[in-house]
Amino acid sequence: MIGHRDQAxxxxxxxxxxxxxxxxxxxxDVLLIAxxxxxxxxxxxxxxxxxxxxVLVAVSGAFGERFAEICEAYRITTHRIKTIxxxxxxxxxxxxxxxxxxxxxAVFFTHCETSTGVLNPIQALSQIVRxxxxxxxxxxxxxSIGATEMNMDxxxxxxxxxxxxxxxxxxxxxxxxxxSERAWExxxxxxxxxxxxxFRMYHKQLAxxxxxxxxxxxxxxxxxxxxxxxxxxxxxxxxxxxxLMKTMTRAAFQALDIPLLTDDVHASPTVTAVRPxxxxxxxxxxxxxxxxxxxxxxxxxxxKDKIFRIGHMGYCYPADVLQYVAIIELGMKRIGKSIPYGxxxxxxxxxxxxxxxxAQ
Ligand SMILES: *Cc1c(COP(=O)(O)O)cnc(C)c1O
Numbered sequence: 001m002i003g004h005r006d007q008a009x010x011x012x013x014x015x016x017x018x019x020x021x022x023x024x025x026x027x028x029d030v031l032l033i034a035x036x037x038x039x040x041x042x043x044x045x046x047x048x049x050x051x052x053x054x055v056l057v058a059v060s061g062a063f064g065e066r067f068a069e070i071c072e073a074y075r076i077t078t079h080r081i082k083t084i085x086x087x088x089x090x091x092x093x094x095x096x097x098x099x100x101x102x103x104x105x106a107v108f109f110t111h112c113e114t115s116t117g118v119l120n121p122i123q124a125l126s127q128i129v130r131x132x133x134x135x136x137x138x139x140x141x142x143x144s145i146g147a148t149e150m151n152m153d154x155x156x157x158x159x160x161x162x163x164x165x166x167x168x169x170x171x172x173x174x175x176x177x178x179x180s181e182r183a184w185e186x187x188x189x190x191x192x193x194x195x196x197x198x199f200r201m202y203h204k205q206l207a208x209x210x211x212x213x214x215x216x217x218x219x220x221x222x223x224x225x226x227x228x229x230x231x232x233x234x235x236x237x238x239x240x241x242x243x244l245m246k247t248m249t250r251a252a253f254q255a256l257d258i259p260l261l262t263d264d265v266h267a268s269p270t271v272t273a274v275r276p277x278x279x280x281x282x283x284x285x286x287x288x289x290x291x292x293x294x295x296x297x298x299x300x301x302x303x304k305d306k307i308f309r310i311g312h313m314g315y316c317y318p319a320d321v322l323q324y325v326a327i328i329e330l331g332m333k334r335i336g337k338s339i340p341y342g343x344x345x346x347x348x349x350x351x352x353x354x355x356x357x358x359a360q
Contacts, residue, residue: 001217010209012220017206019227020176022235024160025151030178031202032223034216037142037163040175042070043197044108044138044159048183050192051075053105056097056135058089058125062115062300063140067108074192079104085303086116086273088266091128098132106136112144114166115300117273117309118266119148123155130156136183142166145176146230147242147270147313158183164219167270169226169314174219242269245312245321248351252325252344256332261307270313273299279337281308288331294324318352 002008013032020030033039045067049055054077057068071078079101081093089109098104107129111122126137136158141150145160146167152160157180164174179187179199187199201212230238246269253260253274261273276284281298282305288294297309312321325344332339 004214004217005210009215009217009220012224013206013211013215014209016220016224016227017209019231020223021178023146023150023227023230024162024176024178025149025155026153026160026178026180028153028178028180029203029206030176031199031206032211032215032220033175033177033197033202034173034214035175035197036172037140037161037166037175038066038070039197040142040161040163040177041067041140043175043177043194043199044161045070045074045076046192046194046197047179047187047190047199048136048138048159049074049076049106050190053077054079054101054103055106055108056081056094056101056104057108058094058110058120059083060087060089060110060116060118060120061085061113063113063142064108064110065301067110067138067140071108086118086261086275088118088120089125091121091124094125095128095132098129098135102133104133104135106138107133108138109140111139111141111150112148112268112270114143114268114271114309115303117262117268117271119144119268119270121266122157123151126156136186143270143313144268146226147238148268149239152178153180156180164223167313168223169229170219170222174216174223239269241317242313244318244352244355245269245316246272247355248318248321248348249310249312249325251347251351252321255347256329256339256344261303270311271297272310272312273303273307274310275307276337279332279335281305283335284308284328284331287334288327291331291334292327294327294331296328318356321348322352 056079060083138159141162143166145162164170165172249272261275285296299307
């Protein structure tokens with residue numbers, strides 16, 4: 001480590017700051033705060049709204065629900081618009097609600113709902129809120145930023161939060177937050193109790209290339225390397241690679257006739273949820289973990305035991321997709337689900353060949 005008040009740390013922060021902005025699609029500063037993604041979500045609540053305010057939370061899964069629970073913990077009057085798990089938030093429902101409720105101070109969205117593998121149409125949702133309300137638009141981008149297109153400024157997002165351990169490919173423990181000018185005005189005057197998570201302090205100190213409290217130096221070293229990787233590959237190519245991995249993965253399960261939880265239109269490029277009907281998702285998970293060390297996530301809450309989820313974000317490449325599809329095919333055989341070997345792999349190969357050109 002280097003001293004957290006050393007010149008070297010300031011130099012590191014100075015170098016990183018401008019390079020983070022394109023990943024968020026913003027000209028605003030990106031604050032670095034030690035804490036997991038949920039710390040960023042909680043800070044979004046305590047900095048942007050205050051007790052007594054009314055907010056709307058679009059809940060399309062476990063992480064949307066978490067946003068609502070945080071608001072309630074701070075005695076904020078919380079309205080939920082819930083979608084069936086596996087479906088995306090419908091902009092028309094948001095519009096109807098906002099037309100009937102003009103006192104809403106903030107609307108909370110989850111960009112990629114990691115619990116279901118849905119990518120909510122954040123640009124359309126944001127435009128609807130802007131057209132029908134003055135509410136701040138607050139977005140959880142924990143499992144999307146760095147892997148999917150994000151134009152925070154152009155799309156009118158007021159507060160965008162992400163974390164280190166998903167698409168940012170780092171160990172857990174760093175949350176990153178950017179706020180619009182509109183949001184900064186609200187944040188400046190917000191009287192909600194807070195100390196460690198007071199964005200104003202982070203913003204002020206960032207101007208001097210430092211942080212109000214000890215920065216999480218080890219992860220910030222890593223962050224510099226991650227930005228180098230993203231820049232070398234090019235953000236557009238990074239986004240394209242994730243789309244490709246999504247399409248390869250989905251094609252594989254479609255070819256094997258195993259249902260996916262989400263439809264093609266709102267499927268996330270970072271995580272795919274598979275909902276088998278004639279074998280146990282959890283038994284499959286156990287088998288592939290034991291035999292091959294392949295870790296598939298399970299379902300959360302109401303989808304517990306019903307789905308398995310494949311994370312294909314960050315350090316993940318088409319070669320990994322071919323490998324995990326082949327392993328999952330073997331795992332299914334092991335647990336007695338009869339499938340023709342290679343059918344999923346072949347579909348993924350076909351997607352790969354048709355969607356890429358031979359590298360020079
Ligand atoms: C993982 C995740 C979080 C929570 O982050 P922690 O780092 O576990 O606190 C929040 N939102 C989404 C969408 C996530 O995927």
